[in-house]
Each structure stands twice: as C-alpha cells, then as structure tokens.
Amino acid sequence: MSTELQRLSERAKADRGWRFTTIAHLLTPEALQRAFRGLRREASAGVDGVTAKEYEKGAEERTNALYERLKSKTYRAQPLRRVYIPKETGKLRPISIPSLEDKIVQGATVELLEAVYEQDFLSCSYGFRPGRSAQDALDEVDRTIYRRPISYVLELDITSYFDTVVRSKLMELIGKRIGDGSILRLIGKWIHVGVIEEGRLLVNKTGIGQGQVISPLLANIYLHYVLDLWFEEEVKPRLKGEAHEIRYADDGVLCFQYREDAERVLKVLSQRFAKYGLTLHPEKTRLVEFGRNAAQNRARQGKGKLETFDFLGFTHICARSRKGFFTLQLRTMRKRFRRSLKAVSAWCREHRHDDVADQCAELTLKLRGHYQYYGRPSNCLALWRFYRAVGRIWHRWLSRRSRERSLIWPDFNALLTRYPLPFPRVTRPWASKGSPA
Numbered sequence: 001m002s003t004e005l006q007r008l009s010e011r012a013k014a015d016r017g018w019r020f021t022t023i024a025h026l027l028t029p030e031a032l033q034r035a036f037r038g039l040r041r042e043a044s045a046g047v048d049g050v051t052a053k054e055y056e057k058g059a060e061e062r063t064n065a066l067y068e069r070l071k072s073k074t075y076r077a078q079p080l081r082r083v084y085i086p087k088e089t090g091k092l093r094p095i096s097i098p099s100l101e102d103k104i105v106q107g108a109t110v111e112l113l114e115a116v117y118e119q120d121f122l123s124c125s126y127g128f129r130p131g132r133s134a135q136d137a138l139d140e141v142d143r144t145i146y147r148r149p150i151s152y153v154l155e156l157d158i159t160s161y162f163d164t165v166v167r168s169k170l171m172e173l174i175g176k177r178i179g180d181g182s183i184l185r186l187i188g189k190w191i192h193v194g195v196i197e198e199g200r201l202l203v204n205k206t207g208i209g210q211g212q213v214i215s216p217l218l219a220n221i222y223l224h225y226v227l228d229l230w231f232e233e234e235v236k237p238r239l240k241g242e243a244h245e246i247r248y249a250d251d252g253v254l255c256f257q258y259r260e261d262a263e264r265v266l267k268v269l270s271q272r273f274a275k276y277g278l279t280l281h282p283e284k285t286r287l288v289e290f291g292r293n294a295a296q297n298r299a300r301q302g303k304g305k306l307e308t309f310d311f312l313g314f315t316h317i318c319a320r321s322r323k324g325f326f327t328l329q330l331r332t333m334r335k336r337f338r339r340s341l342k343a344v345s346a347w348c349r350e351h352r353h354d355d356v357a358d359q360c361a362e363l364t365l366k367l368r369g370h371y372q373y374y375g376r377p378s379n380c381l382a383l384w385r386f387y388r389a390v391g392r393i394w395h396r397w398l399s400r401r402s403r404e405r406s407l408i409w410p411d412f413n414a415l416l417t418r419y420p421l422p423f424p425r426v427t428r429p430w431a432s433k434g435s436p437a
Contacts, residue, residue, distance in 0.1 A: 026112050
C-alpha cells in the first residue's frame with residue numbers, strides 16, 4: 001500500500017464517521033499502472049476487443065493518456081459485453097465484461113476504496129477481501145459451531161443478488177463514507193452503463209453488473225449496511241441467546257443458540273431485505289437444527305435423521321468421533337461434485353486425440369486444483385471418489401480415440417504407471433483444535 005493510501009486507511013480507522021470528500025487525486029498514473037499489472041492476461045476482452053496482452057505494448061503511455069482523460073473529466077465508460085456461463089441448476093448466469101480501460105480504472109478505484117472500507121467491514125465478512133478466502137469462512141463456521149452454544153443454523157440465499165441491488169440505495173449507502181463527487185460519478189457511470197447483447201444495447205434499472213472489477217466491492221458495501229451492521233448493532237442486542245454471522249459475498253449462514261431467536265430473525269430479515277430490493281430464495285433459505293446437541297434433541301422429539309446445510313460448496317454434517325465426541329464434518333456438495341466431473345468429461349472429450357502426456361499434465365492440474373479447494377480433513381472419501389471417477393472418464397475417452405480398438409483396463413493401468421495422476425491429499429489443517437472438520 002502506498003504512503004497516501006496508508007494515511008487514508010489510518011484516517012478511516014481513526015474516525016469511522018468521517019466522510020471523505022477529496023480522494024480522487026489518488027487515482028494517479030502509478031495507481032492505474034498497478035491496476036493494469038493486476039489484471040489477468042488471459043481474461044476475456046470487453047466490447048473494445050482489447051486484451052491485456054495487446055495493451056501491454058506501450059502500457060505506460062496508454063495509462064498516462066487514460067489518466068489525462070480522468071483528470072479532464074473526458075473519460076467515458078463503455079458498455080459491457082454480456083456472456084453466459086452455466087449454473088449448477090442448468091440455467092445460465094449472465095456475466096458482464098467491461099472494456100480493458102474500464103477494468104483498469106475500476107481496479108485503481110477498488111484499491112482506493114478498500115483503504116477506507118477495510119476499516120469498516122466487520123470480521124464476519126470474508127468474500128472478495130484482501131487476505132481472506134472461502135476457506136477462512138469455512139474455518140470460522142467450524143469454530144463457531146464447535147466452540148459456541150449453537151443449536152440452529154439459518155442458511156441464507158439471496159435471489160439474483162447482483163442483478164437486484166437497488167442502485168439509488170447503493171449510492172446513498174456509499175455516500176455515508178465517500179463524498180468525493182468525482183469518485184461517485186465514476187461509480188455511477190459503471191453501474192448505469194448498458195450491456196451489449198447480440199448487437200443490441202440493453203439498459204437495466206437495477207443491478208451492478210456481475211463481472212465488473214468493482215462489483216464485488218460494491219456488493220460487499222451494500223450487504224455491510226443492509227445485513228452485517230444491522231445484524232450486529234440492532235438484532236443481536238435484542239436476542240435471548242448467542243447469534244453469529246458468517247458471510248462470503250452473497251452467501252452466508254446465521255448461527256443461533258435458540259430456535260425462537262432464529263425464527264424471529266428470519267421473519268424480520270425478509271422485511272429488511274425487501275426494503276433494499278432483495279429477496280430471500282424461498283427454497284434455498286432454510287432453518288436447520290444443527291450443533292452438538294442436535295442428535296439428542298431430534299431423537300427426543302422423534303424427528304428422524306439429522307439435518308445438514310450447504311455453504312461454499314460443502315455439505316456440513318453433525319457427526320461423532322470414534323471416541324463419541326461431537327465433530328463437524330464437511331463433504332463436497334453433490335451438485336459441485338457432479339459439475340466438476342462434467343467439466344472434466346467435456347475436456348477429455350474435446351482433447352481425447354491430444355498427446356497422452358499433454359492430457360495427463362492438464363488432468364493433473366485439474367485434480368490438484370480440486371484438492372486445493374476440497375482437500376479438507378473430513379472430505380477424504382469424496383476426494384478419492386473424485387480421483388477414481390476422473391480415471392474412469394479418462395479411460396472412457398481414450399478408448400474412443402479409435403473405432404477399431406478400445407483401450408482395455410490392463411493397458412490403461414499400464415498407461416497410468418507411465419503417466420500417473422496425482423493421488424488425493426488434504427490441503428487444509430483442522431479448523432479448530434480438537435474439532436475434525
């Protein structure tokens with residue numbers, strides 16, 4: 001962090017009520033160049049068709065010219081390019097890709113605003129923040145349920161969050177901390193800019209364009225005020241027992257000691273969200289009995305098997321250790337498991353005629369990436385299932401390289417000896433001492 005941003009951060013931390021009115025001058029040529037260096041070189045191009053690799057030739061001169069346009073207020077945001085990616089449900093998720101120079105300016109603005117908002121964001125928020133990750137959020141869920149008297153978990157799911165944010169409300173909330181007109185105008189340009197789809201310019205009245213560099217920060221700012229601060233300062237003091245929030249972007253769980261508290265919060269939460277244009281998904285938002293006493297309580301009430309909840313790709317399960325102690329175990333969600341295998345199968349089908357060594361190298365990268373995210377101590381069985389399934393998929397598509405002769409298993413096993421796939425491995429430690437997760 002530069003000296004100027006460090007001072008800005010210190011001021012924000014010292015006075016949580018301070019409104020910053022002159023910070024646009026920190027969008028310097030150096031800040032723009034840092035933002036450009038932080039872009040992924042293989043990222044898709046926007047409507048301008050310019051990639052980071054192309055822009056790199058003469059990048060310093062180009063960013064200096066971009067700075068002059070910002071300084072003279074002649075900078076114009078370009079429309080977003082709309083693409084779609086498949087969701088687990090089979091539907092398509094719209095992604096809005098900005099032009100390269102818009103990415104650069106947004107990146108520099110994110111660096112500037114993070115210096116302020118990282119002092120404001122609460123510890124319960126983990127998504128798209130420096131030094132925090134989904135694994136940290138999962139660890140916090142484990143510690144909270146294992147160490148605190150938690151008996152109920154409210155699994156939150158906001159319907160089409162990025163597309164339903166009310167822009168006027170967002171700008172009003174940002175205005176609590178940021179009073180610099182230049183910065184506010186830039187944000188206004190980015191959230192109101194149209195989308196190019198099939199050659200047509202479409203303009204929506206709500207949403208913040210998922211896919212823009214600045215969108216995750218804006219999403220965090222919105223939920224910081226709408227949910228985090230409200231839950232911490234207004235809700236928790238009125239509850240009978242303990243309550244804890246863990247949020248990663250628009251995914252989150254609320255943990256409660258008492259059911260009556262959880263039901264009260266669920267009721268008022270819908271009203272709170274409606275005030276800001278948000279809606280809880282009626283099927284994916286669930287209140288489940290969960291914790292160290294869940295098994296005894298459900299057995300006493302004759303309710304049958306224990307409930308589970310999903311968070312960040314893992315199904316969370318109440319279990320007992322070999323010594324009979326309560327543990328929280330995580331398993332790869334079935335939908336995520338099937339989606340990952342489907343992606344591997346599609347790749348193997350497309351590249352089945354490639355050199356076997358090249359195929360092995362790519363599958364190795366895919367497996368290691370899977371282990372890196374899902375390699376939690378209690379998830380070993382699912383890791384091995386994934387490893388074996390990838391081997392079967394590879395065998396199936398290698399067998400289809402020729403119509404005359406399929407690859408029999410002994411030959412495939414011999415091939416694996418020469419081109420081995422990496423075995424599963426645990427990549428995360430236990431989240432809390434004495435608590436297998």
